[in-house]
Amino acid sequence: MSSSETAAAHDARALWWAMKRDNWRRMWYRFTRNPLSVVGLVIVLVTGLAAIFADYIAPYPEHAGAFVDFGNAMKPPGGQYLLGTDPVGRDVLSRIIYGYRFSFGMAIVVIALAAPPGVILGLVAGYYRGTRIDSIIMRITDIFLAVPPLVLAMAITAVLTANVFNAMIAVTLMWWPWYTRLVYGLASSLRNEFYVQAAEVMGASKFHILFREILPNCISSILTKMTLDMGFVIIIGSSLSFVGLGAQPPTPDLGTMVADGAKYMPDQWWLTTFPALAIVTVVLGFNLLGDGLRDVLTVEEQ
Amino acid sequence: MGMRSFILQRLIQSVVVLLGLSLLIFVLVRVAPGDPVRAALGPRVPQDVVDRMRAEMMLDEPYHIQYIHWITRTLQGDFGNSLMTRRPVAEDIKQFLPATMELALFAGVFMAAFGILLGAASAYRRNSWLDNAIRVLAYTGVVTPAFVFAVLFLLLFGYYWHVFPTAGRLAQDMVAPPTITGMVTVDSLLTGNWRAFVDGLKHLVLPAVALSMAGLSQQARITRASLVDNLQKDFVLAHRTYGLSDRSIMLKYALKPSLIPTVSILGLDFAALLSNAFLVELIFNWPGLSRYGVNAILQKDVNAVAAVVMVLGVTFVTVNILVDIVVAWLDPRIRMRIANQGG
Numbered sequence: 001m002s003s004s005e006t007a008a009a010h011d012a013r014a015l016w017w018a019m020k021r022d023n024w025r026r027m028w029y030r031f032t033r034n035p036l037s038v039v040g041l042v043i044v045l046v047t048g049l050a051a052i053f054a055d056y057i058a059p060y061p062e063h064a065g066a067f068v069d070f071g072n073a074m075k076p077p078g079g080q081y082l083l084g085t086d087p088v089g090r091d092v093l094s095r096i097i098y099g100y101r102f103s104f105g106m107a108i109v110v111i112a113l114a115a116p117p118g119v120i121l122g123l124v125a126g127y128y129r130g131t132r133i134d135s136i137i138m139r140i141t142d143i144f145l146a147v148p149p150l151v152l153a154m155a156i157t158a159v160l161t162a163n164v165f166n167a168m169i170a171v172t173l174m175w176w177p178w179y180t181r182l183v184y185g186l187a188s189s190l191r192n193e194f195y196v197q198a199a200e201v202m203g204a205s206k207f208h209i210l211f212r213e214i215l216p217n218c219i220s221s222i223l224t225k226m227t228l229d230m231g232f233v234i235i236i237g238s239s240l241s242f243v244g245l246g247a248q249p250p251t252p253d254l255g256t257m258v259a260d261g262a263k264y265m266p267d268q269w270w271l272t273t274f275p276a277l278a279i280v281t282v283v284l285g286f287n288l289l290g291d292g293l294r295d296v297l298t299v300e301e302q
Numbered sequence: 303m304g305m306r307s308f309i310l311q312r313l314i315q316s317v318v319v320l321l322g323l324s325l326l327i328f329v330l331v332r333v334a335p336g337d338p339v340r341a342a343l344g345p346r347v348p349q350d351v352v353d354r355m356r357a358e359m360m361l362d363e364p365y366h367i368q369y370i371h372w373i374t375r376t377l378q379g380d381f382g383n384s385l386m387t388r389r390p391v392a393e394d395i396k397q398f399l400p401a402t403m404e405l406a407l408f409a410g411v412f413m414a415a416f417g418i419l420l421g422a423a424s425a426y427r428r429n430s431w432l433d434n435a436i437r438v439l440a441y442t443g444v445v446t447p448a449f450v451f452a453v454l455f456l457l458l459f460g461y462y463w464h465v466f467p468t469a470g471r472l473a474q475d476m477v478a479p480p481t482i483t484g485m486v487t488v489d490s491l492l493t494g495n496w497r498a499f500v501d502g503l504k505h506l507v508l509p510a511v512a513l514s515m516a517g518l519s520q521q522a523r524i525t526r527a528s529l530v531d532n533l534q535k536d537f538v539l540a541h542r543t544y545g546l547s548d549r550s551i552m553l554k555y556a557l558k559p560s561l562i563p564t565v566s567i568l569g570l571d572f573a574a575l576l577s578n579a580f581l582v583e584l585i586f587n588w589p590g591l592s593r594y595g596v597n598a599i600l601q602k603d604v605n606a607v608a609a610v611v612m613v614l615g616v617t618f619v620t621v622n623i624l625v626d627i628v629v630a631w632l633d634p635r636i637r638m639r640i641a642n643q644g645g
Contacts, residue, residue: 142315143322147615150577151595155611158599159330235447239581242449243596255449262453262585266461276450283445 027296037292043285051100058094066250077270084270086261092270095252096278102253103282106168107233111226113172118179119222123210125180126187138184141177149174150239157245167246171236175229182225186218193217220297224290231286238279254279305630308640312626316619323615324376328369331604332361339385381609386601391609394594399613400484401471402579402590405513406617408487408506409575413514417521418564424522425529425560426552436522443519448578451512452585459508466507469587473501509586513578517571521564529560562633569625573618 031037055061059082069089077084083092125137144152156170190196191214199213238255240246247253254275261271339355356362360371375382381391424436460468471486472478479489479498487506490498532538533556541551579592587593591610598606630636 139315139318139322142319143326146319146323146619147611148573148575148577148618150580151611151614154580154596154599155327155330155607158602158607159604231445239447239449239578242447242581243584244600255447258450258453262456265453265457269457272453272457276453280442280446280450283447284441287441287445 031292031296034292034295036288037295040285040288040290040292043281044289047100047282047285048104050097051104054097054101058091058097060091060094061098063090063094064098064252074264074268076268077274083274084268086257086271087264087268092257092274095257096254096275098252099254099257099275099278100282102164102247102251103234103237103279106164106171106237107230109168110171110175110233110237111229113168114175115179115222115226118176119183119215119218121176122180122183123187123214123218126184127191127206127210127214129188129191137180141180141184144174144177145181147174150236153236153240154243154245157240162245162248164247164251167237167240171233171240175233178229179222179225182221183218186221187214190214190217220293224294224297227286227293228290231283231290234279234283234286305637305640308630309623309627312623316623320615320619321373324373324612325369327608327611328372331608332365332368332372376609376612381612382605384598384603384606386598386603386606391605394606395591395609395613397484398589398591398594401486401588402583402592404485404487405506405509405583405588405590406572406575406579409510409513410517410572412510413517413521413571413575414568416514417518418525418561420518421522421525421564422529422552422557422560424526425533426548428530437526440519440522440526443515444523446515447581448512448516449581449585451515452509452582455508455512456585467505468508471502471505471589472498473505509582509588512586513575513582516578517575520567520571524567525560525564528563529556532556532560558632562629565625565629565632569618569622572621572625576614576618 031041050057054064058064060067067088067090069085071089072081072085073087073089075081075085075089077092081091081093083096085091086095121137121141125134125141128134152174153167153170156173157166160166160169196209196213199209204213237246238253238258241253241255242259244256244259247256249256257275258272258279261268261273261275264271339352339361360368363371372382379392381395383389384391384394387394420436420440424433424440427433456468459466467473479486479493479495482489482492486502487499490496490502538551538556541555576592579590580596582588583590583593584596591613595607595610595614597603598610630640
């Protein structure tokens with residue numbers, strides 16, 4: 001191997017990376033042109049970091065568990081307790097921050113478990129569209145989609161025991177079909193593209209066609225959906241705990257906090273209002289971020 | 303292949319889906335760990351009572367026999383006895399379903415009507431303050447969980463602003479109309495009981511609005527996006543060059559094709575609505591199937607859970623068939639494809 005060849009290969013690789021970097025910079029530039037997307041990113045980063053570093057950020061980390069201080073119970077917002085305290089004297093702000101930790105954790109686990117099988121099934125069904133494989137996969141998907149999502153999740157949680165772990169299993173079980181549906185639509189149109197047909201003609205393996213030719217072209221849609229879904233899984237998770245089927249006390253959870261606080265309305269309004277606002281804020285963040293990503297990524301594809 | 307066989311094909315597909323769903327539910331409630339009878343009767347009931355109950359429910363048979371037995375009885379409308387109320391589950395369903403249907407129908411119509419109206423207004427007055435206000439409202443609706451709306455309404459209307467009642471279906475001093483359909487508003491209209499009708503309607507407002515906010519916002523956003531898209535198409539420009547007014551272009555030509563994506567996701571929005579009914583009925587003390595379902599779930603009443611999920615599945619599948627038919631009617635491309643498919 002002569003030295004000029006390796007130099008050329010090196011140059012090509014450098015060029016490729018430079019182009020890649022340019023792409024990223026251009027996408028980032030376009031992303032930052034939309035102030036709403038930036039707001040979404042900031043909300044997600046701030047709440048996410050608060051969830052990760054809750055132990056250092058929360059004013060009263062010990063209030064996250066079964067802490068009792070009746071002397072400071074039902075304190076209105078302000079002063080020592082920024083968002084007030086609950087009936088047993090726990091700081092609402094600290095509990096919201098720890099609630100975020102739970103919400104984020106659940107959303108990440110659910111999407112990490114639901115997306116891969118959903119995507120793979122969608123790829124296979126879409127590529128083999130019109131065959132028996134397609135109808136078997138899509139009919140099974142239909143079955144899971146035939147029940148309102150929260151209902152199935154509640155039924156599953158109920159049959160198992162109500163706790164965080166089972167709530168995650170339940171939501172995962174009803175979440176994967178949405179990825180199958182999304183990727184199915186994409187894959188069944190992408191398989192007619194010339195580059196897929198070219199790969200077929202060259203005798204590429206099915207694995208190569210599915211994962212190296214079709215999948216990369218679905219990634220931007222999948223990423224957008226995952227971002228939006230973070231918000232929606234947080235809604236479902238807090239809905240489950242609102243009914244009492246999710247996190248069990250004393251684990252701090254935003255849905256549980258809203259449900260418990262509702263008993264003390266309207267006098268202790270801060271017990272419901274702030275956790276409810278906390279949910280809305282983080283879901284809004286993921287929605288703005290997801291919409292921003294979609295705009296940037298779809299323009300990039302065109 | 304004509305419209306009739308298209309519908310027939312959708313029906314057959316739905317039956318397959320519902321059979322699959324029944325299998326899923328069966329696995330869920332029967333094969334899950336733990337003894338449902340023991341759980342329902344509590345630890346202090348003697349073992350022979352539990353054994354008798356198990357035999358009665360055929361829980362000792364192999365799973366496939368249990369399933370065949372269960373599905374045959376379910377098809378005959380017999381869901382077994384509720385472990386909690388000790389009444390036939392079918393009776394309970396008959397009692398609670400109409401309230402949920404009334405709420406869901408009211409909320410569904412409200413959702414579709416206002417979602418499309420707001421979306422169309424938003425697109426028609428694009429970039430005005432009205433458009434911006436509607437877009438903010440729609441975004442809020444999408445990111446706010448139904449139970450937050452419900453609690454908010456409870457706070458606003460329960461304590462500060464007594465315009466709409468926040469609990470139940472009728473005022474306590476109101477005599478309920480005789481049960482014909484089980485829906486208070488319909489029954490009171492049929493019997494000419496005007497006061498009960500108005501009162502029933504007032505009780506419907508808050509839960510229905512809380513229930514429909516998510517879907518309504520989704521509908522408004524999609525209608526706006528698709529209408530804005532269509533208003534830039536050549537056929538609209540062509541009509542404009544003929545000198546047609548903006549208004550008639552909107553109403554006669556642009557709106558109909560723009561409704562296709564809106565109606566297509568109507569089925570999914572209705573599913574979200576039935577989901578949220580579980581939270582909203584609980585908060586507004588609405589005596590419907592969802593509240594019954596939540597209690598059944600919390601108390602592990604397996605027969606009742608299975609029946610509630612099955613009934614909701616049938617409802618949802620039926621709505622989806624209707625949606626498909628409406629979409630086919632709205633979209634000439636789909637109608638053509640159905641007509642051309644042959645045999």
